[in-house]
Amino acid sequence: MAALPRRIIKETQRLMQEPVPGISAIPDESNARYFHVIVTGPEDSPFEGGLFKLELFLPEDYPMSAPKVRFITKIYHPNIDRLGRICLDILKDKWSPALQIRTVLLSIQALLSAPNPDDPLANDVAELWKVNESEAIRNAKEWTRRYAMDT
Amino acid sequence: MSSNVERVKEEIEALEAIFMEDISISYNGQDLPETVKMTIFPSTANDIDKQYVCVTFEAMLPEMYPDIPPIVKLKNPRGLDDSILNSLYDAIKDKCFEFSSQPVIYELIELIRENLTECNLPTCQCAVCLYGFCDGDVFTKTQCFHYFHSFCLAKHLLTTEKHYSEEQDKLPAWQKSTKAFQAACPVCREAINCDVDDLKSAPPPKDLESAQNFSVTSELKMLQCKMQELFSYQKSRGGIIDIEEEENKLLLITNSSDDSSPDVDPGPSLEQVDENNPKSSIDRKFKSDFRKTSR
Known part of the structure; x- marks a missing residue:
């Protein structure tokens, strides 16, 4: 395997030394491009109190291409589908090499605070979010309580 | 009081005569000068290509100015990190103290310009590789005053252009964009125009070579x-x-279509x-x- 780019090493060190509150990202033992991530559900969102596991992979030409990120813990959110895939512009056409692992994860955390049912990835969830928001929020809370707790 | 008003008027007139259209003054309801604003560059004999840093100086003049010093803010710093900004603020404070009860705006502008001239090398990091700029590194300043190693910026431009044409190829003819590829600054997404061929011949940044290796702790x-x-x-x-x-x-x-089976x-x-x-x-x-x- 090719040597790890310096930028990835630098980002990893900074993630360990100055972690972002509510977010932890640590590299896998056998593959330093694969990160195990935990994002805590933001306060005053239906995901509050949840610990969501994600996986993040830095492709060969990172930071020229966006990291690949996916939820591993089940989550009820209009912009996250059943497979945990995330609909977020900075992971697609709005990627910039000035973004980093930490800024990507912060954006994902912000997406939890601001679901956008008008740009859905999980159609059934988005539909309910639009026609009956309070029920959708109840579902999101229920899924958080059921699937995303630590003890 | 009136002598203060006179002194401020004289100072503003002098500033406008010296800096002409570079300086902007705003007035309050009583037609008295309220704020003085000017974007300051290092002195490089007006060679804009050699100006790598800049900052916008804004001084609010309190009613009792110059008996009371102006309230100074440094906005939109480019190529300057926080430690340089903080030391600039300290120097401004000292200068105001030294010139207490006297007009001080011209002195402050010159003080900032001197400091910028001294540190006319971007002290920030390259947002692409996250390493700083060493002596001998080839770097590029965008029109929006953001800095990148030429090597890093070339990589960004080549990749985004490739992604753009790949996306265009996927689209049916009627959906294809008629616009040519437009490069954007990685930091602020402003449109930038650079000569990629020139940039890509630059050597990789020096700091990268001395970076330490990663180990599992x-x-x-x-x-x-x-x-x-x-x-x-x-x-x-x-x-x-x-x-x-x-x-x-x-x-x-x-x-x-069978919903009855529990298995x-x-x-x-x-x-x-x-x-x-x-x-x-x-x-x-x-x-x-x-x-x-x-x-």
């Missing part, structure tokens, strides 16, 4: 264990997405309604998983 190992524990716990509660299972569910939507998951459908639970069947599936694991 015991702290990291401990964190990995904690993550594994959380994963196992959530898995035991059915909280982990099973990609294979989810993909099969999606396949079943089109193939199965087969019929997949999600908006029409299906349970008597107790008016939610889609996928929710029922999660509920039964939950009952199984919590027993």
